[in-house]
Amino acid sequence: MIGLLFSKAAMSIGMITVIACAIINPDIKSAFSKFKKDKVAIGLTSIFFIYLLSGIYSDDCSYYFTRIRIKLPFLLLPFSFIAIKPFPKKHLDGLLLAFLTIIFSYSVWSFTIYLQDFEHINKSYLSAKVIPVCISHIRFSLMVAISIFIGVYLYYQSPLLKTSKFFKITLIFVTLFLIFFLHILAVRSGLIAFYLAAIAVAIRSAILFKKYFLGLTIISIIFLLPILSYHIFPTFKNKLRYTMYDISSYQEDNFKNLSDSRRITSVKGGIAIAAQNPIWGVGAGDIQTEMNVFYDRYYPELTTKDRLIPHNQFIYILATTGVIGLAIFVIAIFLTLIDNRFNSLVFLSASIIMISSFFSEATLEVQIGTALYMLFTGLALNQKGLPSQEAL
Numbered sequence: 256m257i258g259l260l261f262s263k264a265a266m267s268i269g270m271i272t273v274i275a276c277a278i279i280n281p282d283i284k285s286a287f288s289k290f291k292k293d294k295v296a297i298g299l300t301s302i303f304f305i306y307l308l309s310g311i312y313s314d315d316c317s318y319y320f321t322r323i324r325i326k327l328p329f330l331l332l333p334f335s336f337i338a339i340k341p342f343p344k345k346h347l348d349g350l351l352l353a354f355l356t357i358i359f360s361y362s363v364w365s366f367t368i369y370l371q372d373f374e375h376i377n378k379s380y381l382s383a384k385v386i387p388v389c390i391s392h393i394r395f396s397l398m399v400a401i402s403i404f405i406g407v408y409l410y411y412q413s414p415l416l417k418t419s420k421f422f423k424i425t426l427i428f429v430t431l432f433l434i435f436f437l438h439i440l441a442v443r444s445g446l447i448a449f450y451l452a453a454i455a456v457a458i459r460s461a462i463l464f465k466k467y468f469l470g471l472t473i474i475s476i477i478f479l480l481p482i483l484s485y486h487i488f489p490t491f492k493n494k495l496r497y498t499m500y501d502i503s504s505y506q507e508d509n510f511k512n513l514s515d516s517r518r519i520t521s522v523k524g525g526i527a528i529a530a531q532n533p534i535w536g537v538g539a540g541d542i543q544t545e546m547n548v549f550y551d552r553y554y555p556e557l558t559t560k561d562r563l564i565p566h567n568q569f570i571y572i573l574a575t576t577g578v579i580g581l582a583i584f585v586i587a588i589f590l591t592l593i594d595n596r597f598n599s600l601v602f603l604s605a606s607i608i609m610i611s612s613f614f615s616e617a618t619l620e621v622q623i624g625t626a627l628y629m630l631f632t633g634l635a636l637n638q639k640g641l642p643s644q645e646a647l
Contacts, residue, residue, distance in 0.1 A: 277338035286338035296333035298587030303330040313540025336633035380493035396445020404604035406430030448608040524549040525565025536577035568613035605631035
């Protein structure tokens with residue numbers, strides 16, 4: 256969890272430690288038996304193999320092995336989280352509280368940076384910049400969104416609330432601050448992911464507990480939040496203004512160094528590559544090479560830094576492994592939305608947040624994206640399953 260923000264080495268060490276705990280499991284034979292019966296774990300593991308098999312027709316071995324290295328957690332962690340003993344609820348809640356504390360603490364630090372130079376930072380949002388953070392602002396915004404739901408979950412579920420009024424008040428403050436900060440940060444991926452997860456959870460909880468008026472009220476508030484944010488937060492307003500400028504520039508074929516325009520162009524390239532290689536794709540090793548061919552042909556003026564891989568995880572998979580690989584990927588990913596272990600508000604919302612990011616980012620093509628996804632997916636796999644009334 257600490258490594259997500261501060262250290263790639265710490266991320267790797269954390270994942271290796273989980274794997275090591277699984278390997279030294281004295282009942283590893285039983286763990287393999289459980290793994291083979293687990294459809295979600297098998298599905299997630301298959302994601303690694305669709306990348307691995309694409310190496311048969313990949314020419315760029317160096318780039319191919321980089322892709323495989325980033326996907327190794329999909330091979331090893333689903334089994335590892337199933338093999339280790341399920342975390343008791345108090346330990347799981349402690350881990351979630353630790354994540355919430357880390358993200359909240361860093362958000363406070365980032366907010367103080369904003370307050371120290373808010374006029375300059377507000378203006379910088381008109382040129383695709385954001386409040387300084389130590390990692391990708393997109394990935395960080397997803398962590399903030401997930402942390403909000405952790406706060407709500409702990410408020411309703413944590414046994415600490417039974418003995419500590421201070422803890423209850425603190426959770427309310429922390430959760431509200433993170434909602435406030437997410438709108439100040441104004442990263443669209445995180446905001447859209449938060450809205451989608453909040454709407455989905457509100458609808459599901461309203462149906463489950465038959466509190467339809469409360470669910471409608473929450474959804475109404477969610478729809479009002481971006482309107483209020485536009486009038487209250489300069490960063491939010493300037494981000495929207497920049498987005499409109501970016502889109503209009505794209506329509507005029509003037510998109511060099513513009514973030515949204517480059518993303519749209521990268522997706523167009525991915526679709527074009529997939530259309531030429533629909534069944535098997537071009538292979539994990541050759542996607543960048545083929546994207547460069549696309550850019551050379553249609554957008555030769557773009558520099559190397561502007562030549563992005565497809566900024567859509569589904570299109571990336573389609574271009575890399577074809578319709579067969581995409582079908583396996585989609586089934587594996589969406590199984591997490593229906594499995595009983597993802598009933599908990601935290602795991603359900605984390606799945607929705609991460610999946611929503613796949614539409615605007617190739618989230619799983621970087622170490623931190625894979626680590627964040629596997630952290631919450633793995634913790635859910637580790638659980639035995641929750642009764643439906645624990646969905647909230």
